[in-house]
Amino acid sequence: MHTSSHNLARLLGDFSAGPGPAHRRLSDLVRLLILDGRLPLDTALPGERDLAAALGISRTTVSTAYATLREQGYLSTRDRARGRTRVPPGKQEDPGVAGPDLIDFSHAASPAPGEALHRAYTRALDRLPRYLPRHGYNPAGLPELREAVARRYTDRGLPTDPAQILVTNGAQHAFSLLVRTTVRPRDRVVTEHPSYPHALGVLRTAGCRITPVALTEDGWNVDGLVEAARGAAMTFLIPDFHNPTGQVMSEVDRSRLRLDGRLVVDETMSELALDTPPPTPISGAVSIGSAAKTFWGGLRIGWLRGDRALVRQLAQARAGTDLGTPVVEQLACAELLGEIDQVLPGRLAELRERRALLLGLVAEHLPDWTVGRPLGGLSVWARLPEPVSSALAAVAPQFGVHLAAGPRFGVGGAFERFVRLPYTLAAEPMTAGIRGIAAALSAVRSGRRADTAPAAPLA
Ligand SMILES: Cc1ncc(COP(=O)(O)O)c(C=O)c1O
Numbered sequence: 001m002h003t004s005s006h007n008l009a010r011l012l013g014d015f016s017a018g019p020g021p022a023h024r025r026l027s028d029l030v031r032l033l034i035l036d037g038r039l040p041l042d043t044a045l046p047g048e049r050d051l052a053a054a055l056g057i058s059r060t061t062v063s064t065a066y067a068t069l070r071e072q073g074y075l076s077t078r079d080r081a082r083g084r085t086r087v088p089p090g091k092q093e094d095p096g097v098a099g100p101d102l103i104d105f106s107h108a109a110s111p112a113p114g115e116a117l118h119r120a121y122t123r124a125l126d127r128l129p130r131y132l133p134r135h136g137y138n139p140a141g142l143p144e145l146r147e148a149v150a151r152r153y154t155d156r157g158l159p160t161d162p163a164q165i166l167v168t169n170g171a172q173h174a175f176s177l178l179v180r181t182t183v184r185p186r187d188r189v190v191t192e193h194p195s196y197p198h199a200l201g202v203l204r205t206a207g208c209r210i211t212p213v214a215l216t217e218d219g220w221n222v223d224g225l226v227e228a229a230r231g232a233a234m235t236f237l238i239p240d241f242h243n244p245t246g247q248v249m250s251e252v253d254r255s256r257l258r259l260d261g262r263l264v265v266d267e268t269m270s271e272l273a274l275d276t277p278p279p280t281p282i283s284g285a286v287s288i289g290s291a292a293k294t295f296w297g298g299l300r301i302g303w304l305r306g307d308r309a310l311v312r313q314l315a316q317a318r319a320g321t322d323l324g325t326p327v328v329e330q331l332a333c334a335e336l337l338g339e340i341d342q343v344l345p346g347r348l349a350e351l352r353e354r355r356a357l358l359l360g361l362v363a364e365h366l367p368d369w370t371v372g373r374p375l376g377g378l379s380v381w382a383r384l385p386e387p388v389s390s391a392l393a394a395v396a397p398q399f400g401v402h403l404a405a406g407p408r409f410g411v412g413g414a415f416e417r418f419v420r421l422p423y424t425l426a427a428e429p430m431t432a433g434i435r436g437i438a439a440a441l442s443a444v445r446s447g448r449r450a451d452t453a454p455a456a457p458l459a
Contacts, residue, residue, distance in 0.1 A: 002044035002082070005054035010413045011038055014387050015055055019395060019447030022057055026065035028394040031074050034085045036106075036393075036408055037201070044082040045075065102397055103433035106404040108243060108378040108422035110351070112296035116336065116343045124331035137324045140315040141167025141303070145330040148337040149289070149303050156270070157280035158287075158305075166311045167325050168318075171268045171290035171302035175236075176202045178264065178286065178304060181317040183208055187233035190225060190259075194381070194409035194418070196243045196266065199236060208233075212411045215242065217372070220249050222256045229259035240279050241269035244409050244420035245381040246374025248273075254282055262286060268293050268302070269377045271344060274352050276375040286310065291333050293378065294344070301325065301333040351378070351423065354430065358423040361431060365438040371421070379422040387416035391444045392437070399436040399443070 009015075012029050019025075033039040045051070048066065052059040066083055069075040073088025131142075140146065146162040153160035168174040183189065185207030191200065193212030203210050211232065213224045220239075229235045237257075239249035257263060263285040270279060271294040281287055290302040304314065318324075336343065355373070362371050362382065370383040384392075393405035406415030425433065 001040060001042060003039065003046065005046035005050035008039075008046055008051060009054040011407075012055070013390050013407065013413055013416045015057075019443040023061045023064035023068065025391065025394075025447070026055075026057075026061060027068040027072075029390055030065065030069060031072070032390060032394040032405065034074055034087065036404065038408065039085050041085055041087065043085045045085065047082065101400070102402040103400055103425070103429045103436060104402050105396075105422060105425070105433050105437070106402045108420065108424060109292065109297045110347065110378065110424045112298065113343055113347060116339065117296060117332070120332040120335035120339075121328070123335045124328050127331050128328060131327050136327055138167075138327075138330075139318055139324050140311060141165065141325060142327065142330045142334070145301075145334045145337075146303075148334040149305075152337055152340070153281055153287075153305060156278065158283055160305060161308075163308045164305050164311060166304045166306070166314050167330060168302045168304060169322065169325050170292060170297075170300050171266065171288045172198050172202075173322075174288045174290075174302050174304040175199055175264070175266070176205075177314055177318055177321075178288075179203065179206050179208070179234075180320075181314055182262070182310075183233050188231065190228045190232050190235040190261075191411075192220070192237055192242065193411060194244055194406075194415055195236070196238060197404075197408045199266065200409075200411065203236075210411050212414075215245060215247065219247055220253050222253050225257070226259060229261055232259075232261045234262045234264055235259050236264045236266065238266045238269070239282060240265075240267050241272055241374065241377025243269060243377065244379050244418075246372070246377040246379060248276065248279060248375055254279075257282070257285075264288065271340070272348065272351065272378065273376045274348055274355065274374070281305075291336065294340070294347075295333070295336050299329050299333055299336075301329055354423040354425070354427075355380075357427055357430060358421060358434070361434040362421070365434050366441065369419075378424050379420050382419050382421050384417050384419065386445075388441075388444050389416045389419050391447075392419065392440055395443055396437060396440045399440040401433050401436040401440065403437065403440075 011033055048059050048062040052062045066075060070077050070083060074086060075083035076086055145167050146165040149165045150160040150162040179202050183206055187208050188211055189203050189208045190211045190213060192215040211228045213221055213228050241248055265282045265285045266288045267281060268290040287305040291299045359371060359373060362369055368385050371380045374380060389406035393403040396403040404420055406418035407413050409415055
């Protein structure tokens with residue numbers, strides 16, 4: 001694989017932003033693109049001359065930046081061949097995970113409810129012997145978890161039969177399985193803009209043409225969605241406490257979602273209603289859910305609700321990549337769903353506290369950022385006065401923070417003026433993290449000022 005100078009220039013965005021010399025800004029930004037997956041591994045970068053021309057900078061700047069990346073192990077070093085992207089061994093063996101010394105603002109996911117999780121696993125182990133005499137493969141999921149998930153949909157207002165539920169290894173698995181099985185390369189898929197980066201990644205990998213429809217501060221543009229969905233294979237929406245903005249779709253808008261093609265709603269955040277009644281699941285859509293946000297990401301349990309034929313088709317198709325979901329985790333998840341009414345209130349109370357803390361910290365340390373107060377979910381979508389999101393994410397590790405740049409949530413380099421801030425961290429790391437982001441922002445701004453200062457008049 002290779003990337004053109006035009007494409008890399010687009011990914012780099014406003015390259016003038018940031019502290020330090022241009023070659024360092026360039027190497028910092030390319031490193032960020034590699035680490036957050038926007039530049040896939042083993043991608044050949046454009047030649048120095050081409051990139052310099054596309055960015056309007058000198059070839060020496062590009063060549064110095066490439067040399068730094070080679071030295072740091074982010075570019076392969078074969079002579080004469082174009083450098084290929086890589087992650088140095090030992091540096092970040094686990095792509096997408098902040099090193100232990102960084103405060104992780106890049107994930108919107110809460111820690112586990114320790115006691116409840118322990119209890120659920122203990123009970124799951126007690127129930128395990130019943131399954132041991134059988135082979136343990138259940139491509140559609142254990143009957144008791146399918147029943148527990150179906151019951152939850154029914155309790156939330158959407159009558160559901162267990163045969164309509166497919167248990168998966170997380171919501172991400174459910175979406176990628178659905179896309180791989182039912183969408184062809186070049187098919188058009190409509191999404192909100194911004195959207196969840198890993199869902200966009202699935203669509204890109206499948207070779208779909210993505211049609212983004214802007215999500216505004218006022219919510220969903222349903223007329224725009226209807227228009228965009230004409231002739232599309234699929235529309236993918238996150239109507240409940242949308243990731244990253246936290247918005248929730250109104251009942252009126254839900255009732256107007258009559259779209260061409262298949263409607264897929266990601267309802268992984270549905271249970272995280274902080275100041276509003278939990279939304280009713282959308283009927284007439286394929287719904288994707290997960291235990292990750294309600295309970296814990298480490299469970300790796302998700303599901304899909306669809307008609308029986310689709311569930312059967314997907315249960316069969318998953319054998320191409322996996323043969324089922326671990327039994328103990330499914331039993332533990334069924335236990336957790338059984339006591340959701342006891343577990344959830346404490347989690348929501350904690351999230352409300354953390355949201356208040358985050359909003360206070362932003363007001364104090366990042367006063368010119370605009371943030372709303374989401375009614376639920378796990379994050380705020382902060383608007384910056386200037387388009388420096390990637391530059392900020394690139395230097396943030398130097399200030400102790402791992403941050404997801406706004407363009408990760410968009411298509412075509414959009415959202416350089418935005419940063420997603422999760423409110424899932426405890427008070428101490430959250431406070432230190434916001435201070436770190438404020439310090440990184442000052443560094444970016446002083447770099448920008450130095451760059452844009454008028455040249456001294458000739459004596
Ligand atoms: C909107 C959305 N969908 C899907 C996922 C992935 O869920 P899972 O961990 O169950 O794969 C996430 C996790 O961040 C998410 O925010």
